[in-house]
Amino acid sequence: METEKKEYKKSLSEIKEAMISIVSVLNKHGKGELIFGLDHSGRVHKQDINEKTLRDISQAIANNIEPKIYPKIEKQGSIVRIGFSGRETPYFAYGRAYIRVSDEDRQMSAKELENFILNKNKDKLRWDNQACEDAVLEDIDEETVNKFKNYVKQSQRLPFLNEDKYELLNKLGLIIQKKLTNAAVLLFGKDTQKYFYNSTIRCASFKNELKEEFIDMKDIQGNLFECLEKTILFIKTHIKLSAKIQGLYRKEKWEIPIEALREAVINALIHRNYFDQSFTYIKIYDDSIVISNPGELDKSLKIEDLFKEHESKQRNPLLAKIFYFCGFIDSWGRGINN
Missing domain, CATH: 3.30.950.30 (Schlafen, AAA domain)
Known part of the structure; x- marks a missing residue:
């Protein structure tokens, strides 16, 4: 037959x-x-x-x-x-x-x-697993590596933590043929913008959507962990925090949940196209926040698929893996309604 x-x-x-x-x-x-x-x-x-x-x-x-x-x-x-x-x-x-x-x-x-x-050829065409030719182990920031270890201790998603810097990066797949990968430098670099200036995050707060008048404007730089924290801090500075007294306690509430904003920023950083020399932008208006990054939606997905459970499509699996180990993201495509 x-x-x-x-x-x-x-x-x-x-x-x-x-x-x-x-x-x-x-x-x-x-x-x-x-x-x-x-x-x-x-x-x-x-x-x-x-x-x-x-x-x-x-x-x-x-x-x-x-x-x-x-x-x-x-x-x-x-x-x-x-x-x-x-x-x-x-x-x-x-x-x-x-x-x-x-x-x-x-x-x-x-x-x-x-x-x-x-x-x-999708693995050969990936940005994150390519060797960062000029980078050396001394370019890796020890303090950020230690922060990563602390995050992982809390998440309990990784069994090995006692290795030295080189062995840890090697086991995480961030070293290829004895060279640091682009992902290693982006995640843990001391001076990430020296190698990848496009990893700068451009943040601005505007008075209105016409973008005629800036309230504040800042270029955020550093490795991916540093950029994430600095970006969340910038957003917090420019969104409203309300508070009410309940009994003896003061209860505060952000106008947009910080966890939702954090997840959106993380997605913008780990799923962007780093081959593209454009920046990631955070634009804060009176009634909205726009987070944009370079890169098309995966060809197997449509816009409407994002509002429901869908298969997770990772443009930079190494970046996603590290943030998963930290407990910053999960491995499920649960949709943006989450």
Whole structure:
């Protein structure tokens, strides 16, 4: 029976279709099997098979499939069984890319092919796990590392804390090939803006939405932990705090819950596109706060998905992981209603 990984061809007259099927299966599953001499129901159709037949199949694969694959081709009675595998996707037959959908072979559109390649290389295209070439261990701030350890002790989300600075960063995945990653410098750097000036957070408080008059304006710098705390402090300075007396006690309440603001700022910092040289902006108006950062919404999500539970899509998994260990975020995409 044919499946997504197994294809039958009645005879060698379908050699071109066979090449397309092989490519389709490789692009979907990375391996599969094609059999000449069976119809779609699995019934045998007898044909003459000799050494030349096997050579012709081998040459058809070599001449028409790119990148090259090296299949196992066997004669078994009146059928030819071809086992194939490959990891260098996308594969092309006759210059076109195909993908397996159920037991059919469908040509990829230009957009599908683009997304296929981007998805395959997403780890290579990440910013956070790239080496920060000029950074050295002395660029890491010991005080921030110790703060991180204290956060983790409270969250109890990480078992190892006694390692020295290098070993800790290494175990956290923040060192690659003995070099500090971009994430390491952004999170724990002494002078982060020396390497990533775009990690500056531009904060401003305005009298109205026309932005004609500033009440206050500040560029916040430091590593990610420092920027987070300084940004929350700036926001607190420019939003209202009400208070009422209940019995003997004074009960205070921010006009916008600080925990909600903190979560929004964290999301802006860890999910932004750091390849983009733009800044993260915090704009405070009389009746609203706008938090904006560079970066598009993940292609698998729509705006309406953000208002309900959804799969968490992380542009910078290393940044998200460290903040998760600190207890600043959870690992669930619970939606912004939270």
